[in-house]
Structures are given as C-alpha cells and as structure tokens.
Amino acid sequence: MHTQIARTTPASSSWAERASSRYDEAYAKRYRAHDEEFQASGPCRELAAWLQRISAAFDPPIDVLDLGCGTGRYFWALTGVRDLVGIDASPSMLAEASRPYNAGRIGARSVTLVEGDLLSHQFEPARFDLVYSIGVLAEHVPFDETLVVRVSRWLKAGGRFAFTTVHPQSPSVPRTMTRRIGAWLEPFFNPRGAAGCYLRSRILAGGLYADEARVGELVAGAFDVESLERFQSEAHLHCLCVARKAHEHQ
Numbered sequence: 001m002h003t004q005i006a007r008t009t010p011a012s013s014s015w016a017e018r019a020s021s022r023y024d025e026a027y028a029k030r031y032r033a034h035d036e037e038f039q040a041s042g043p044c045r046e047l048a049a050w051l052q053r054i055s056a057a058f059d060p061p062i063d064v065l066d067l068g069c070g071t072g073r074y075f076w077a078l079t080g081v082r083d084l085v086g087i088d089a090s091p092s093m094l095a096e097a098s099r100p101y102n103a104g105r106i107g108a109r110s111v112t113l114v115e116g117d118l119l120s121h122q123f124e125p126a127r128f129d130l131v132y133s134i135g136v137l138a139e140h141v142p143f144d145e146t147l148v149v150r151v152s153r154w155l156k157a158g159g160r161f162a163f164t165t166v167h168p169q170s171p172s173v174p175r176t177m178t179r180r181i182g183a184w185l186e187p188f189f190n191p192r193g194a195a196g197c198y199l200r201s202r203i204l205a206g207g208l209y210a211d212e213a214r215v216g217e218l219v220a221g222a223f224d225v226e227s228l229e230r231f232q233s234e235a236h237l238h239c240l241c242v243a244r245k246a247h248e249h250q
C-alpha cells in the first residue's frame, strides 16, 4: 500500500477551522490510541461490518472517499478498493491516519490523505464508487442540500453514499427548555409553512442534527435510499444511511 499526504487549499469554512483547532496534536494522539481499544467495542464492530458489506456489494475494484477520515479508523474494513482517498481538515488527525489501526489489512492499492475542507474541496466529477462518512455530517458540519449535491457530483452513476448523522433525539443532545417546547409545538405547524420550517430548522440546529425524515428529504432528489436505520454509538444516537446515486443523475 502506498500512502501520500496531499496539502491542498487551507481550511476555509469556519467548520473546518474549528475542526482543525479542536483536533490538535494531543487530541489526535488520544483519538488514535483509542482506535486500538475501540475496535473491540460493539459499535465499532458493527460499523466495520457495515462498511465491509457496503464495499463488498460492488464489483471490485472500487475507488472510495472517506469524508472526515480522522485517523483512518475504518480503512481496514473496506474490501475491493483500488484508490482510497481520505479528506480531513486536521493535519494532526491525518498524521495519525498515515499509520492507521490494522494497517496490514488495508487492501487498497493507494491511500491518499487530503488536508482540506470537505465543504469546499473539489474532487473530480464521477471519481468515486463509494463516499462514506462516519461521525462527521450533521455533527461537525451541517448536513444540507449543498453537501448532498457535492457528494452526488463526485459519485459515479450507481455509486453509494454511506453516512451517519446525529439524531435530534440522541440523549447526547441537550434537552433545553427551548428544544422541549419546540418539539412539543412542532406537530401543530404545517411543516411546509414558514413557522413550521423555522421550528424544524431550530430543532435540527441548522443541519447539525438530522432525523430519518430530514435525511430522506435531503437525499431524495439524487439518490435512492437503500437503508436508513438508527444506530447507537459510544457517543450518540445516529441515523445510519446508505443511498445509491440514481442513474439519471450523472
């Protein structure tokens, strides 16, 4: 396996800047040390098996993009990969990803680690068969229409987008009085009306959380949902989605 680190445009969005300063060298080293223990945990095994199944569903070889790859915790779980590209805003996380967990089991022909902002970096259109993202969307960056359009552009027809989002009902989401009142009021408003839309956007914190309905409506234009389920990780209740790019959306 050949690994290279590509430094591209500096982090540009405030989200990327925040990630880059939060995931500093000390945090990245702790995260990477945790990768070793975490692999024995139920959630990690389930996510690894999930990625294994998704990648195995293609005719190999496939080209794969990991959005917000961090330390490359799940690289080893992919099968049939030719080129694996990981993008992350944190140079310290990428330094750890150059010696990821279970490196000997990574089957990819090449691994390229891109230091950049997943919200602004440009990959070639139709470059990837699979784009996946774990613990990043609707969590560290807003999950919205723009992001879905970007991912769809990078995927080949029939390619898959597999990702997690933090569910607004996650016990990790603070149950503030405002959130409780908002959730109580929501059923009384037309979801397409101005007040209903405003309330929903507040409940979803402008894209930092996404429930099944929100994931479904965002991907609906360009993707067919193959699976959409709830998943409890160490930290959050998530939506876990696999969506397939519709052939007419080239």
Ligand SMILES: C[S@@+](CC[C@H](N)C(=O)[O-])C[C@H]1O[C@@H](n2cnc3c(N)ncnc32)[C@H](O)[C@@H]1O
Pocket: 013, 015, 016, 019, 020, 023, 067, 068, 069, 070, 071, 072, 073, 074, 087, 088, 089, 090, 093, 116, 117, 118, 119, 133, 134, 135, 136, 140, 141
């Ligand atoms: C919780 S970690 C998840 C890492 C990895 N996906 C995993 O499951 O172990 C979130 C990662 O997203 C990255 N990140 C957050 N915002 C980003 C952005 N705008 N562009 C690129 N990476 C970003 C952070 O630097 C961090 O490495």
